[in-house]
Amino acid sequence: MTKKLHILFLCSWFPSKEFPTNGDFIEKHAKAVSLKHSVSVLHIVTSKKITKTIIDKNVDDNLTTYVGYVKQTKNPILKAIRFYKTYIQLLKLIGDFDLIHLNILYPFGLFALHQQFTKRKPFLISEHWTGYLNSRKNNISFSQKKLSKLITKKASFVCPVSNELQNGMQHLGLKGTYFPVGNVVDTNLFFPSDKKNKTFTIIHVSGLNDAQKNSTDMLKVAKLLENEIANFCWKFIGGTSENYKNLITDLNFKTAKIEFINHVSQKELATHLQEANLCVSFSNYETFGIVMPEAIACGTFLISTNTGILNELKPQDFFSIIPVKDKNALTTEIVKQYKNPTKLNTEKMHLFVQNRFSQEIIADAFSKLYFKTLNKNS
Template sequence: MRNKLNVLFICGWYPSRVLTNNGDFIQRHAEAVSLKQNVSVLHIITDKNCTKNIEFTSKKTNGIQTHIAYVKKTNSRVVKLIQFCRAYLILLKKVKPFDVVHLHELYPFGLFALHLKWLQKKPFLISEHWSGYLTPKLKNRTFFQKIILNLITKNASFICPVTQNLADSMQHFGLKGNYIPVPNVVDTKLFLPKKKEENEFTIIHISNMVPLKNVPQMLQVAKKLEIEIGAFTWKFIGEKIDGFSSLIKDLQFKTANIHFINHIAHKELVKEIQNANVLVLFSDYESLPCVILEAFSCGIPVISTDVGGIKEYFPHNFGFLIETGNKKELLEKIKQTQQQKLATSKEMHAYAKSNFSKEAIATIFSDLYNKALKIKY
């Protein structure tokens, strides 16, 4: 048996003391890869509470050796760049010898991947999750940034966006390279189907509740649903009710139970999904939301706007894809979910396990690492 490879994750996003859930989908990628390889993480983030210019932590989290640098906040871009580079070089000395780099977030952390390729001859892969590359919301970049982005992608062994749609958008943006989409990870041993109790019809929405998620529009649909079917429960998980209490008061719900639940741990989230009848996303744009894959793993159908690469991993009988902003269609599909026979929970879970489990993703990335290193089986 070949020895395990040593893989260095360089991450622009990753859970830390500043943002405890930022980039948790990258953490799940790291945990998946660690089933077959040795993984270390290098992450740098600005911390307004830093008393020193740079503070360092190194600890093992969920089996991953994690090295994080916290940089003191500054309004100077030049100072910030210098501090980030200093932090990177110091963290690099803390990392055990590695064979291959796995980059998460193309810019600016891709500069560190280039440094390692050019000076240490370490090949690198890129995983990209950022919906900002999607054509409808394509962000403006300076001419200099576009040159750097192209330099990074051209030097990568593989570029692995989470969907083909994101890959197409990145190439449309002019980023050339060897694209192989690899989806997000689901802990299919945690997100399991569960027999439901005979409670009232329950809808669930999980997000950070930013404007593009269209929570007010979903609340308006909830009011119309109440008028048509009477009692049901709709849980909004990820934010407190504060920003929506005025609208809820105006809508005057009588029989519908509308609950807002602040962010909860993964184990608690599993219970909420398992006890729901349907997950609803009504976003203006997305890449590949982990919550959809987690719902499938729990055997729960999904209603989502047909945006980003969602349809690439959405079997026809697992729920419904609807037009962006179409509240009437959302209402009809919620009612249809109550009536139409969809795939069984067992079928949904089996699909999730085959495509998004830690084992499945670890196998894909391990194969790409070997190809990048030109290791033959």
């Protein structure tokens, strides 16, 4: 079916002036879907900088983004009223649409239920939140769990970004018709390059949330590596060293160059990944882990804990999986790649990602689900 639809992307998370990187993977989904359909994004966020509601509209071909900024308040009832009023205001600007693509089921799933009840608009869900993983489920309040059950039950499809996330959601009793759809990798941007840094370079990319990404132990591994590798650089991209200054002082690096680079553009990130010898993900938990396939698409060997999407891919010769929190295993794998690096077929690596997570693949998967949703609700 080739009919062009108008999809409302209803987003609990989305990049904004307040949080430029929040839900950037959702923005990538929206851009992918806009290759086939017209997409309107609806997102609302609070701001300390304003005294009245402000609406930002941005048009990029078939993708139109509406972000509502509402005055911040500590009163939850007043906040809910402001969000609802802004939601109604944005809907008037967006006009009619065919169906809702809900991103992060709570709390904006309440708006999806409202549209289903008042306008009979069907919806499907994309879910990314780590809170639904089995290892994280104790963080969910009773009310959020009850509402999440209702939202998933009413959805036409539930599309977690990985099977592991699906298992966690189902284990919590979130019943629905599940169809996992992964995150998008821009394979036109993330591709192999022959250029590598002269110094052996390890790269890690994240916001450096220690509870999830285990940055502390990666720094400790970097210290251990000084005994094995004479000269190397470990780049931490996406966060600052602020929370790790005391640890770095205590570790007293002699030969290792530890470099912290704050947020960079996607184009800059691709260059960093292309030029690195290794990419490391040492997370304690992940729902997907977008940097992992991005690194592979760039032709860079990847070492990861057994979290995220790698667990669901067939073993390959361009990545290795180690246990969570195992510093010795990480040290051993890095030294192995330094002393005897794997001969990589970078073209094969790029194709591996392109066939699974490119914009076209993800857009096609969602498009099929949209038409199935409309057929189910016709």
